[in-house]
Amino acid sequence: MKDKKELFPVVCCGAEAPQCGPGPEDNKAEDWDSTDRPWQIGTVSTPAGTVNRVATALDRSDVVGTWKARWGVGRMNYRIPPGLYAVGDPDRQSPVLVSANYKMSFDFLRRELSGLDLWLIVIDTKGINVWCAAGKGTFGTAEIVRRIEKVRLHEVVSHRKIILPQLAAPGVAAHEVQKQSGFQVIYGPVRAGDIPAFLQEGGKATPEMRQVRFRLKxxxxxxxxxxxxxxxxxxxxxxxxxxxxxxxxxxxxxxxxxxxxxxxxxxxxxxxxxxxxxxxxxxxxxxxxxxxxxxxxxxxxxxxxxxxxxxxxxxxxxxxxxxxxxxxxxxxxxxxxxxxxxxxxxxxxxxxxxxxxxxxxxxxxxxxxxxxxxxxxxxxx
Amino acid sequence: MKFRYLKNVVTLAFDADRCNGCGTCIEVCPQGVFVPAGKGSVTVADRDACLECGACARNCARGAVSVRPGVGCAYAILMSKLKRKGSCCGDACCP
Structure with a gap:
C-alpha cells in the first residue's frame, strides 16, 4: 500500500474550494511585515497581546484578486500572514474558527462573518486552500497544534474548542489535536456561508451543510x-x-x-x-x-x-x-x-x-x- | 444532484468490529458514504460515492476505517508518471 502511495504522490486538487498547486518551499522565513493589509480594520487587545481585526466586507481589490486567481494569474502567491485575528468584538467565550492562508479562502470566509464576534486563526498552508492543503497535509494536526501554542490561544479564550472547516478533515486527526493541544476539534460546515447558521445552532451542522455541492455555478x-x-x-x-x-x-x-x-x-x-x-x-x-x-x-x-x-x-x-x-x-x-x-x-x-x-x-x-x-x-x- | 464516479473501484474498507459508533466518519465525510447503524456502529451505505479523501480514516480514533487517500486528478497522475517532480498539479487542474 505504501508503494502505491509513492507511485502517485498526488496531493492536491479537487473540491469546490478552488486553487491549489505546488506550494512554494517554505524553508525561509516569510516577510509578512511588508504584506499589504487592506482587509485589516483596527486592533483588539487580549491577554496574549494585540490582535488585528479583520474587515468582513470585501473591497474592489479583493474582487479583482479573486478574478485574477480564477484565471490563474498570481494565484500561487495569494496569501495572508498566519496568526490570530479578531472578527467584530470577541471576548473570552467567543468561538474560534481556523482557516487556511490562501487569500481567496480567507476572503470567502470573512465576508460571511459580518455581525459576528469571534476569533479566527489563520494557519500557514503555504497559500493553498483548505481542501488541497488538507490533502497535502499542510492543513494538518501539527500545524494546528503549533499555531494554537504560538498565538497563546489558552490565554485568549476560556473554553477549549476550535471550529475547523469540514474539508480540513483529510489532513487533521481531531483526536490527536485534542490530545496534543487540549483543544477539542469541532468540524464546521463545508461552506463558509453556513457558518452563521451553524453557530446559531450551537455548533450543529445539518446533513446538507456536510455535503459538497457541485452545481452548474x-x-x-x-x-x-x-x-x-x-x-x-x-x-x-x-x-x-x-x-x-x-x-x-x-x-x-x-x-x-x-x-x-x-x-x-x-x-x-x-x-x-x-x-x-x-x-x-x-x-x-x-x-x-x-x-x-x-x-x-x-x-x-x-x-x-x-x-x-x-x-x-x-x-x-x-x-x-x-x-x-x-x-x-x-x-x-x-x-x-x-x-x-x-x-x-x-x-x-x-x-x-x-x-x-x-x-x-x-x-x-x-x-x-x-x-x-x-x-x-x-x-x- | 449527487454525482457518481466509476463503480467498485475505491479502496475504502470498514471494520465493524472496531467501530464504537462515535459517528465522526459520518460527520467528516463530504459525500455521505456512512450512515448510523443502530447504536454503537455505522455502516457504509454508499461506497461508490467515496472520493478517497481519507477524512474518515484520519479521524477514526479506533482505526476502524481504512482507505488509500489520494486525489482523483488525471493531470497530477500524468505528471507523476512523467516524473515531473515537485508539483502536484502544476497549474492545470485543481483550479
Missing part, C-alpha cells in the same frame, strides 16, 4: 483556469497550422498571398477551438447530463458531436483524409481535456481516475497520433 467558476491552461498549446497549434499552410503553398507552387494564408490558418484552427471548448467548458457545464461516468468518455462524446457538426455543416467537402483525421483527433483532444477536469471535480477518487486513465489514455494517444498524421498529410496531398 460551482463547475463554471472552475472553467477559466482550464481554458487558460490550454492557451499555450493552442498557440503552438496555431503556429503549426500557419507553418503547414505556408509549406503547402510553397510546395504546390501557388502564389503566396498572406491574407489568404491567415484566413486559411484561422479556418483550420476552428475545429480545434471547438474541441478545446467541448473539453474545457462544455463537458464541465453538462457534466451530470452526459451519459457514462468516465470524464474522458463524456468529453469524447461531445468531441464526436462537434466533429460531425463541423464536417457536415461548417466544412463539408474537406476530403476523406482530413475528415477522417478530424474524426480521430478532435474527440481525442476533447476527451483528454475533459479527463483533466477530474482534478477540479468534487467526486472523483484516485483509484477511479487511475482506472479511467488506464483505458482512456492509450486510446487518446493512438487516436490523436493517427489523427495528427492524417491532418499533416492532408496538407500535402
Amino acid at each position: 460551482d463547475r463554471l467558476v472552475l472553467t477559466p483556469v482550464e481554458v487558460a491552461t490550454v492557451m499555450k498549446p493552442a498557440l503552438f497549434l496555431l503556429a503549426a497550422l500557419l507553418g503547414l499552410n505556408f509549406l503547402s503553398v510553397i510546395l504546390k507552387g501557388s502564389p503566396l498571398v498572406f491574407t489568404r494564408l491567415w484566413g486559411r490558418t484561422a479556418a483550420d484552427f476552428l475545429p480545434f477551438l471547438g474541441a478545446i471548448l467541448a473539453g474545457t467548458v462544455l463537458t464541465p457545464a453538462l457534466l451530470p447530463y452526459l451519459p457514462g461516468r468516465a470524464f474522458a468518455w463524456k468529453g469524447w462524446l461531445l468531441g464526436v458531436l462537434w466533429a460531425l457538426a463541423y464536417m457536415f455543416y461548417l466544412a463539408p467537402g474537406s476530403g476523406p483524409v482530413r475528415t477522417a483525421a478530424h474524426l480521430l483527433f478532435l474527440p481525442a483532444a476533447a476527451a483528454f481535456l475533459a479527463m483533466n477536469f477530474t482534478g477540479s471535480s468534487t467526486y472523483t477518487s484516485l483509484s477511479g481516475v487511475v482506472k479511467e486513465m488506464g483505458f482512456a489514455l492509450p486510446a487518446i494517444i493512438i487516436a490523436a497520433g493517427l489523427g495528427a498524421a492524417g491532418l499533416i498529410a492532408a496538407y500535402f496531398l
Whole structure:
C-alpha cells in the first residue's frame, strides 16, 4: 500500500474550494511585515497581546484578486500572514474558527462573518486552500497544534474548542489535536456561508451543510483556469497550422498571398477551438447530463458531436483524409481535456481516475497520433 | 444532484468490529458514504460515492476505517508518471 502511495504522490486538487498547486518551499522565513493589509480594520487587545481585526466586507481589490486567481494569474502567491485575528468584538467565550492562508479562502470566509464576534486563526498552508492543503497535509494536526501554542490561544479564550472547516478533515486527526493541544476539534460546515447558521445552532451542522455541492455555478467558476491552461498549446497549434499552410503553398507552387494564408490558418484552427471548448467548458457545464461516468468518455462524446457538426455543416467537402483525421483527433483532444477536469471535480477518487486513465489514455494517444498524421498529410496531398 | 464516479473501484474498507459508533466518519465525510447503524456502529451505505479523501480514516480514533487517500486528478497522475517532480498539479487542474 505504501508503494502505491509513492507511485502517485498526488496531493492536491479537487473540491469546490478552488486553487491549489505546488506550494512554494517554505524553508525561509516569510516577510509578512511588508504584506499589504487592506482587509485589516483596527486592533483588539487580549491577554496574549494585540490582535488585528479583520474587515468582513470585501473591497474592489479583493474582487479583482479573486478574478485574477480564477484565471490563474498570481494565484500561487495569494496569501495572508498566519496568526490570530479578531472578527467584530470577541471576548473570552467567543468561538474560534481556523482557516487556511490562501487569500481567496480567507476572503470567502470573512465576508460571511459580518455581525459576528469571534476569533479566527489563520494557519500557514503555504497559500493553498483548505481542501488541497488538507490533502497535502499542510492543513494538518501539527500545524494546528503549533499555531494554537504560538498565538497563546489558552490565554485568549476560556473554553477549549476550535471550529475547523469540514474539508480540513483529510489532513487533521481531531483526536490527536485534542490530545496534543487540549483543544477539542469541532468540524464546521463545508461552506463558509453556513457558518452563521451553524453557530446559531450551537455548533450543529445539518446533513446538507456536510455535503459538497457541485452545481452548474460551482463547475463554471472552475472553467477559466482550464481554458487558460490550454492557451499555450493552442498557440503552438496555431503556429503549426500557419507553418503547414505556408509549406503547402510553397510546395504546390501557388502564389503566396498572406491574407489568404491567415484566413486559411484561422479556418483550420476552428475545429480545434471547438474541441478545446467541448473539453474545457462544455463537458464541465453538462457534466451530470452526459451519459457514462468516465470524464474522458463524456468529453469524447461531445468531441464526436462537434466533429460531425463541423464536417457536415461548417466544412463539408474537406476530403476523406482530413475528415477522417478530424474524426480521430478532435474527440481525442476533447476527451483528454475533459479527463483533466477530474482534478477540479468534487467526486472523483484516485483509484477511479487511475482506472479511467488506464483505458482512456492509450486510446487518446493512438487516436490523436493517427489523427495528427492524417491532418499533416492532408496538407500535402 | 449527487454525482457518481466509476463503480467498485475505491479502496475504502470498514471494520465493524472496531467501530464504537462515535459517528465522526459520518460527520467528516463530504459525500455521505456512512450512515448510523443502530447504536454503537455505522455502516457504509454508499461506497461508490467515496472520493478517497481519507477524512474518515484520519479521524477514526479506533482505526476502524481504512482507505488509500489520494486525489482523483488525471493531470497530477500524468505528471507523476512523467516524473515531473515537485508539483502536484502544476497549474492545470485543481483550479
